[in-house]
Amino acid sequence: MYDGGKIIAGIIIGLALLTFPIWYTSGRAAPKPEVKLPVKEKECVQPGPYMKKKHMQVLDLWRDSVVRVQQRSYVAFNGKEYDMSLQNTCMSADCHAKKSEFCDRCHNYTGVVPYCWDCHIPPKEKPEEKH
Amino acid sequence: MNVILSLIVSSVAVFGLVVIAFVGVWGAHLEWLFGVVIPYLAVITFFVGMIYRVVQWGKCAMPFRIPSTCGQQKTLPWLKRTYVDKLDNPVGTVAVVGRMILEVLCFRSLFRNTRLEFGNGQEIKYKSAKWLWFGSIVFHYTFLIVLLRHLRFFTEPMPFFVPIIEKVDGFFQLYVPTLYQSGLLLGAAATFLLLRRVIDGKMRYISLPADYFPLFLILGLATTGVLMRYVLKADVVSIKELTMGLVSFRPVVPEGISVLFYIHIFLVSVFFAYFPFSKLTHMAGVFLSPTRNVSNNSRIVRHINPWNYPVKVHTYAAYEDEFREKMIDAGLPVEKGAPEPAKPE
Numbered sequence: 399m400y401d402g403g404k405i406i407a408g409i410i411i412g413l414a415l416l417t418f419p420i421w422y423t424s425g426r427a428a429p430k431p432e433v434k435l436p437v438k439e440k441e442c443v444q445p446g447p448y449m450k451k452k453h454m455q456v457l458d459l460w461r462d463s464v465v466r467v468q469q470r471s472y473v474a475f476n477g478k479e480y481d482m483s484l485q486n487t488c489m490s491a492d493c494h495a496k497k498s499e500f501c502d503r504c505h506n507y508t509g510v511v512p513y514c515w516d517c518h519i520p521p522k523e524k525p526e527e528k529h
Numbered sequence: 530m531n532v533i534l535s536l537i538v539s540s541v542a543v544f545g546l547v548v549i550a551f552v553g554v555w556g557a558h559l560e561w562l563f564g565v566v567i568p569y570l571a572v573i574t575f576f577v578g579m580i581y582r583v584v585q586w587g588k589c590a591m592p593f594r595i596p597s598t599c600g601q602q603k604t605l606p607w608l609k610r611t612y613v614d615k616l617d618n619p620v621g622t623v624a625v626v627g628r629m630i631l632e633v634l635c636f637r638s639l640f641r642n643t644r645l646e647f648g649n650g651q652e653i654k655y656k657s658a659k660w661l662w663f664g665s666i667v668f669h670y671t672f673l674i675v676l677l678r679h680l681r682f683f684t685e686p687m688p689f690f691v692p693i694i695e696k697v698d699g700f701f702q703l704y705v706p707t708l709y710q711s712g713l714l715l716g717a718a719a720t721f722l723l724l725r726r727v728i729d730g731k732m733r734y735i736s737l738p739a740d741y742f743p744l745f746l747i748l749g750l751a752t753t754g755v756l757m758r759y760v761l762k763a764d765v766v767s768i769k770e771l772t773m774g775l776v777s778f779r780p781v782v783p784e785g786i787s788v789l790f791y792i793h794i795f796l797v798s799v800f801f802a803y804f805p806f807s808k809l810t811h812m813a814g815v816f817l818s819p820t821r822n823v824s825n826n827s828r829i830v831r832h833i834n835p836w837n838y839p840v841k842v843h844t845y846a847a848y849e850d851e852f853r854e855k856m857i858d859a860g861l862p863v864e865k866g867a868p869e870p871a872k873p874e
Binding site: 399400401402405408409412413416418419420422423424425426427428430431447450451452454455457458504507508509510511513 | 774777
């Protein structure tokens with residue numbers, strides 16, 4: 399090989415950069431996060447699998463509906479009516495009261511930074527109950 | 530191959546890949562094959578193939594220096610050389626490195642592209658033609674950003690730069706989930722590069738399925754990615770479980786991942802496996818372009834052709850030594866005289 403030193407150095411640098419996720423993880427995958435589901439309430443405004451994928455679009459719809467059309471009532475898939483409110487409905491004491499045990503788990507795992515909290519204030523959590 | 534056939538062959542190939550993944554996962558439930566086995570095989574093919582390619586290139590001898598020089602060569606001290614001359618007619622390592630940096634990061638060769646145009650009558654003009662450079666720089670950099678953003682699926686915790694890239698990329702906070710500009714621009718740039726080949730007659734004439742196929746493949750990748758993120762949605766947590774399983778060599782296939790994801794990852798696998806066999810090798814090859822990465826020092830350093838083999842030579846002096854007496858006998862002129870007879874003791 400001609401200029402073997404330079405070529406091998408180039409290959410090593412290329413390999414090191416392209417295999418970054420492998421040596422950065424080094425065989426230890428963090429476990430999949432588990433969200434804490436509410437104990438009392440059994441049903442959300444839409445079925446679980448739907449919410450898992452599309453909750454951000456439901457919330458976006460709610461925001462537009464409340465802020466732009468003043469329509470605050472949401473009829474859920476099971477016919478129940480809900481007040482469209484992130485803080486008072488979604489995050490009420492009976493449901494997803496703790497941001498750190500529900501929202502943050504998946505968002506942190508998948509690197510999602512929703513801008514809900516630019517305007518909303520998440521319900522207060524007692525510090526000792528935090529994980 | 531004519532243009533219609535080329536376009537049909539390459540687009541049908543990409544569509545066929547989509548169908549294979551769809552049928553394989555939706556019909557035959559081969560999640561392990563498409564989610565784990567094929568990605569691993571593809572990545573192995575990529576690395577082995579690329580290293581093989583680079584080593585093969587390294588084995589090629591370079592018998593002489595062939596930098597393309599567009600500036601004043603280093604010569605007599607009173608002939609001035611500007612920075613442009615130093616870059617375009619590099620002498621030392623520093624100049625070559627500078628030239629390579631501009632080439633690899635800024636695509637300078639494309640930037641210097643010109644187009645011949647006819648002026649009035651006999652007049653000929655060379656006009657700057659920057660569209661190819663523009664399309665290709667947008668394409669490559671948005672692709673890089675998209676690739677780096679995907680690190681959120683392959684690292685836990687994420688390295689510091691991923692959230693920064695996501696924040697800048699989603700700067701306008703349009704749509705939910707936040708629209709990433711890089712995705713749109715990547716699609717636009719790839720479409721431009723495709724149309725450029727189809728619309729311009731000269732480009733159309735020299736384009737082959739090997740040119741169209743990667744573009745269709747990348748458009749397919751972008752489309753499935755965009756569909757997954759913005760339209761049909763995907764179970765991101767399960768997908769990350771799968772991808773983290775891949776990078777930690779503890780593969781898992783969680784339930785509830787949509788077929789679309791398997792189509793996406795299959796196209797990605799084909800893309801990676803296709804690299805060493807195609808024009809996409811320019812990713813490594815750009816560093817080994819001899820017209821860019823050698824210095825123009827032919828007049829300063831003696832370069833010996835590595836192909837030279839030892840040639841059997843018979844010098845004139847040796848020839849004369851061999852035939853001197855016969856030459857003298859024949860009356861031919863000789864450089865050295867006849868050997869003196871040995872003196873008697």
